[in-house]
């Protein structure tokens with residue numbers, strides 16, 4: 229266990245109907261006027277929009293509506309949101325939706341306080357401050373509700389880059405598992421893949437760690453698999469949705485990587501290029517990349533892969549564990565080959581070039597050169 233600082237400032241309010249308290253939470257935090265950001269149709273279809281605005285009205289919080297965030301949020305819409313937030317003089321951002329809405333909300337929170345273009349903060353400029361962010365989560369997957377990351381795609385340059393800053397941790401995140409019951413089957417599966425990806429990156433790549441961290445990771449993966457198997461059969465199973473939701477939050481809130489050293493996120497690095505170029509769902513891209521990367525990487529950490537096979541799937545040997553994970557992805561109807569999402573093998577070099585730029589940005593460019601990324605992607609054909 230290496231030295232570390234763990235400081236997660238997000239207050240989590242978890243349970244049925246808790247979204248009705250959002251007005252009170254904002255009022256208690258001293259907020260009077262917010263930018264209320266959301267996605268496309270789901271929030272209105274479910275009646276959540278009306279419940280949120282009723283809660284804001286009850287607490288005397290005025291709001292500026294900003295809908296239309298797309299899955300894999302884009303820079304142009306983010307920039308417009310920054311303009312709106314500046315013009316309307318909002319004091320905070322209230323993001324209600326999945327990871328895409330939360331991420332764009334965080335980016336707008338940064339841009340609103342900056343005097344330059346928000347994209348600068350994705351390409352390396354340090355974030356100096358942000359409006360306070362409050363969230364009501366409707367899709368469990370990304371962990372954005374309890375972390376300092378925001379991922380946005382620059383649709384002109386096809387760069388899917390992230391901000392990582394303590395300033396964008398949400399102040400309060402409301403997690404009501406009931407809200408996730410309407411998440412479609414495919415996105416429920418992609419959420420499971422994403423949560424697993426978040427914990428295995430550190431688990432396999434870390435140069436040193438601890439048994440506690442390994443067990444946390446294995447516990448999260450087993451929980452995600454068990455609860456997802458229930459959710460696939462019974463989408464409205466509250467206990468399964470609840471455990472899944474909390475597992476996904478813990479998967480990327482700093483808990484499982486505290487005390488690790490020299491870990492990296494190569495699967496995310498490669499996937500971000502797939503969703504940047506082809507606009508596929510993040511979890512779908514990860515289900516394709518992960519088995520390929522594991523096959524390529526496993527010889528570098530054979531004991532860790534053997535442990536994974538044994539502890540998570542009760543199987544012997546690295547290859548058996550990788551197959552078991554891939555089979556499970558296929559069983560929940562997540563794609564595991566590029567062809568399943570119509571990405572031609574002939575595009576691999578172009579994708580690898582895009583990903584190699586992100587690898588350099590993340591400081592892993594020495595290992596993940598363009599030709600290495602292409603070699604990994606060939607295993608996903």
Ligand code: NZQ
Nearest residue numbers: 267268269270299300326327328366367372377410411510
């Ligand atoms: O736009 P609406 O109509 O709301 O539909 C959304 C969207 O089409 C729908 N949805 C959300 N909640 C629903 C619902 N439909 C019915 N009922 C509900 N309760 O689901 C679709 C997908 O939503 P989205 O927010 O895009 O999914 P997700 O939460 O998986 O977020 C993906 C984004 O997060 C990024 C990804 O790269 C991707 O851009 N990530 C963010 C991370 C972070 N901030 O830490 C880490 C991740 O690794 C990831 O990169």
Ligand code: ZN
Nearest residue numbers: 370422425510
């Ligand atoms: Zn992810």
